[in-house]
Amino acid sequence: MECDRAFDTDTREVSDLTLGAQVGNLAAAIRRATSSDEVADILAEVTAGYDGVLAGLADVLTAAADFHQDLGGPADRPAAERLYYLADHGLGTISADLRTIRTDLADRRTPHPRRSVCAGEVPENEREASAVCACPPLPPPPPAPAPPAARHR
Secondary structure, three states: OOOOHHHOHHHOOOOOOOHHHHHHHHHHHHHHOOEHHHHHHHHHHHHOOOOOHHHHHHHHHHHHHHHHHOOOOOOHHHHHHHHHHHHHHHHHHHHHHHHHHHHHHHHHOOEOOOOOOOOOOOOOOOOOOOOOOOOOOOOOOOOOOOOOOOOOO
16 A cells, blocks of 8 residues: 555654653553562662663753853852752662662562453454453452541641
């Protein structure tokens, strides 16, 4: 079948995802994860010391701080100091907390109780995988806790 060349996807180059989209894909993978091991692996990508997401963000903050430090305006030095602080301490705290959570998840090695692995198997009488999912339904969510009683003053 012929089509307008501008719409011919076989002849177009694949473009790289933006960095934000790549990080968004990590969040989407966590939302699809069915076990603690899967989430632990994703958090390892976020917290890796040499090329993780947080290490890259720390590098961006440090570069921005270096830039501000040499501008010479009255607000530039405080802005640089704040950026250095965020790179060193703010992200350090987040990274340490996430590494602890990642380790805890990896040690648990447990499936998520409300998510199941879908094999994508479709009954033979169905034409598309999106038409019918053969997976068992998820259990209902636990009831929401009652709101705290109002305090009278």
